[in-house]
Amino acid sequence: MKKEKRIKAVFFDIDNCLYDTSLQAERARKNAIKAMINAGLAVDEKKAYALLTKIVRKYGSNYGYHFDRLLEALGFERNPRIIAAGIVGYHTTKLAYLVPFPDTVPTLLQLRDMGYKLGIITNGLAIKQWEKLIRLGLQHFFHSVIISEEVGCEKPERKIFEIAAKSLAENPEKCVMVGDRLDIDIEGAKKAGMVTIQIVRSKKRAKKPKNEFQEPDFIIGNLKELVDVLNSLQ
Numbered sequence: 001m002k003k004e005k006r007i008k009a010v011f012f013d014i015d016n017c018l019y020d021t022s023l024q025a026e027r028a029r030k031n032a033i034k035a036m037i038n039a040g041l042a043v044d045e046k047k048a049y050a051l052l053t054k055i056v057r058k059y060g061s062n063y064g065y066h067f068d069r070l071l072e073a074l075g076f077e078r079n080p081r082i083i084a085a086g087i088v089g090y091h092t093t094k095l096a097y098l099v100p101f102p103d104t105v106p107t108l109l110q111l112r113d114m115g116y117k118l119g120i121i122t123n124g125l126a127i128k129q130w131e132k133l134i135r136l137g138l139q140h141f142f143h144s145v146i147i148s149e150e151v152g153c154e155k156p157e158r159k160i161f162e163i164a165a166k167s168l169a170e171n172p173e174k175c176v177m178v179g180d181r182l183d184i185d186i187e188g189a190k191k192a193g194m195v196t197i198q199i200v201r202s203k204k205r206a207k208k209p210k211n212e213f214q215e216p217d218f219i220i221g222n223l224k225e226l227v228d229v230l231n232s233l234q
Contacts, residue, residue, distance in 0.1 A: 009117040013179035024097035035089025107223040119144040156188030182214040
């Protein structure tokens, strides 16, 4: 008789897990500044980039007027031409860097062939997160996509992880959560009872746990290593 798998479902975060969100944001913001300078904005490029980074942190990535606030912070009047140049520069670069990590598709294919249910648990606006998955060409891999805006709670609340497990008709202890953030992905999933796997693709981005719930059960450097971890859990 075939032994039943201990782990039935694997959930993923999107950003910095399936594709390089940090690199995408950095390049997009820098090219937006270059485009605004080319359109007539008389400002030091490094100063403008630093200010834009602070503005994004203050208002959040989903705010629609980052470049308006940038001109204000720099002491300039609102200029639609310069703002439009920034928007075009930003989105053109953003789309160019919206590509999966090289190991993303092969790993998802392997996990699917191994019989795992696959899901997404992500914070953000539903349209924006779905746009990412569709542009990445990954939407068809997942049996369930749980987005905070649609369920009324967000990571690290344990409720969103419980909702995700239920969406695949599994108990949390039969699910794995793979994410890069200790404070959002790991802590919330562990409180919900999931097995937690932190992916750390760059040592520069590595953070130390601040409490016991931020201690991941496993740490991997890329998604290929996920298969070995899952095999060890069966």
